[in-house]
Amino acid sequence: DGGITQSPKYLFRKEGQNVTLSCEQNLNHDAMYWYRQDPGQGLRLIYYSQIVNDFQKGDIAEGYSVSREKKESFPLTVTSAQKNPTAFYLCASSESSGPYEQYFGPGTRLTVT
């Protein structure tokens, strides 16, 4: 079965701690994305990567970091610098040369207290 996996489904952390969210895809897609979803806010792009070892900031990158060492994997680290990290985080992937439909993982709900 081709798809995107995110782990864990729920994550709890204390304020001041960094935390890394996992995203793996076996769709052979070049492009991968991280979004944050808050109630009433819609999806906001954090980072995206078009190819291995390259990534770009999205609209709300402050307080986040990513790496893309393998085509299949695009982990997101939520750092202690992120002022309001509690949210639902979604990973997605797409072809790089079209079609551009993005396919999403099941999401990780992060709660920081």
Added chain:
Amino acid sequence: QKEVEQDPGPLSVPEGAIVSLNCTYSNSAFQYFMWYRQYSRKGPELLMYTYSSGNKEDGRFTAQVDKSSKYISLFIRDSQPSDSATYLCAMGVLGAGSYQLTFGKGTKLSVIP
């Protein structure tokens, strides 16, 4: 003016009704359009995508794009309780490096048995 406007609802309809979900946009550069369905606490699921004006049908779902009016719609015929979800429109610009989608905030739909 936001790039993509979508009525958040909630929209409540009886089972069997025809549902119309809509988005308007301001950026005339948008060339491809998608609809996603998102169940509570799950990742968005791609329902339909289209690159041209006009109608595209898939089972009970019809996507309609009117580029001259900058207006897109999703129609659901014979709506079922299982259609109860939040529906997100998304759109993007074709071309090299055009990976980013702009999302509406979503319309929450409830289909009452």
